[in-house]
Amino acid sequence: MSHHLFLLSPSDTPLYSLTHFSAKPSQAAQSPLSANLPSWSTSAFAGTLTALSGASSVVQASTQGGGVRMGGGQDRHVIQMIANASLDVIEEVVRRDNGMYLKSVDKFNEWTVSAFVTPGNMKFVLLHEGKNDEGIRLFFSEVWELYVKTTLNPFHTAHSGIVSGVFDARVRASARKHL
């Protein structure tokens, strides 16, 4: 089961992204669609493409080069499309909800999008399959702490991409622990 994390600045610039492959067994399959996939296609891309067949040529053209990768590899463009699409939903939920952790705000085939909005209006977007609310909430809290520490580094320019190796290593460790 894989997870995609995106950290976005208030102006929706991606500051950091991470793909994490979880060793934990995936939770009960949410979408019957994945069960209907032909056995040769193990990637979510294939499932998404099936659903999108006949959809806009933009998506297909951009995903042509990707192909089907074994072992759970997903096409980057689809992932990013899903993440971007969820931003609108996140904005809506933020207006309604007061807390930081927004749980799952959007679903797309078998991908669920969970979001976390910090007081500084940074959005953390996580794409994942299956259900793992508690683990994801703890993960988001840890990422938030790590993010705050990185921002305190005088060499970090606010709202620029996060290049710190320490941050990267710690986020990965946290992902391994909670996801």
Added chain:
Amino acid sequence: MATSSKQYKAIGEDLWKGRTEKINAELFAMTYGALVVQLIQDYEDYAEVNKQLEKMGYNIGTRLIEDFLARSNLGRCADFKETGEVIAKVGFKSFLNVTPTVTHSQPPPASPRSSTPASGQGQQQTAAATGSQPHFTLTLDENPLAEFVELPEEAIEGGLWFSNVLCGVLRGALEMVQIRVEAQFVSDVLRGDETTEIRVKLIKYLEEEVPVGDD
């Protein structure tokens, strides 16, 4: 007055607790960090930034020593070793609330080299060989100036000593009590080393002089 190391610790502890104004550590670290980053942007040369930090420290040190001596009421140190102890246990403790460990290194007392006038020049040249000049090394376990700091690659390659202001402070303060020293960073955890160490080397004891610029 032979004050033992334990007594110095007690004095330092006492000064920190009772007689100093405190400031939020994060604010302090962020201010210093912003200062260093601004210097880097202005000078664009890490060696120059090091020099400027040291100069700033020197100016701070010349004033700091008055404050320190007024608060602590300590008398003259018997030798350079004691100077090192006082700096670490009382000075650093009362200003930064950290107590670096001091490692002394002194020339052997019966060294023929240091007493022969003919080899006076040789001694100056071999000053780098630590056997001839007394020095002590301060090892800082924690550095309040460098909380949350991560140096970018170019800074490490460029040779930046982030906390170089401390070296300047030591040099400035000691010069006001008639001791000329050279203080340098030897290693820094920000640069990936194991420890943060400052080496303070005695150059000479100064005679009473008219300070430069005062007429």
